[in-house]
Amino acid sequence: MNKLKISQVKMMILEGEGVNLDFKKTITSCHKIAKTMVSFANNKGGKLFIGVADDGKISGVKSEDEERYMIDKAATFFSKPLLEPTFEEIYIDDKIIVVVDIVESDQKPHFALGEDEKWWAYIRVKDKSVLASKIVLDVLKREHKDIGVLIEYGSKEKALLEYLEKNDRITLMQYCDMLNLSKRRASKILVKLVLAGMIRVHTTEKEEFYTSA
Secondary structure, eight states, rough: OOOHHHHHHHHHHHHHHHHTEEEESOOOOOHHHHHHHHHTTTTOEEEEETTTTTSSOOOSOOOOOHHHHHHHHHHHHHHHHOOEEEEEEEETEEEEEEEEEOOOOOSSOOEEEEEOOOEEEEEETTTEEEEHHHHHHHEEEEHOOOSSOOOOHHHHHHHHHHHHHHHHOOHHHHEEETTOHHHHHHHHHHHHHHHHHHHEEEEOOOOOEEEEE
16 A cells, blocks of 8 residues: 555545545444445445544544454454455544555455345445445456456347437336346346446446446
């Protein structure tokens, strides 16, 4: 991890939380922090600033060792495959911020152990860690493994691409209804086209939709 300058950290705090940055005043739950770290690993990576409140106020940490212990525990026992975070301590106004760096993984998808003792995959959407849909999971599983995606360009694929030429977006259920497809069949086509770079998947807290690439 490249060492951050104090000025960089201050600017990042000023800009606020986002797709690759999350603030934690302190670590209170391995379940919750694993969820955030997994969402970074499944996305493009990200950083945790521990000792910074959600509103950007710098409180600092009481014990760097305790925070590191909680992060390591979450990365090892509450994440699978396990994560390997790196740490840096930044001193700002006599307060210590622990910066945790999570790189984009080549072992996607990663799962976090929930409080229900089940394993769940998350992705980062803006400043939130959002549960990954089955389609996104299939894309994550295959995007680092497929050398190439063989597209059988049939009528169903053509109908979808032609629809997206005239419309901004389409959801899974809209695609199912349009061609009277089962969710399973429609999902397979969508995954294939996402992997081929022909369409894009967009996840929000409320819905998931697809657009032309």
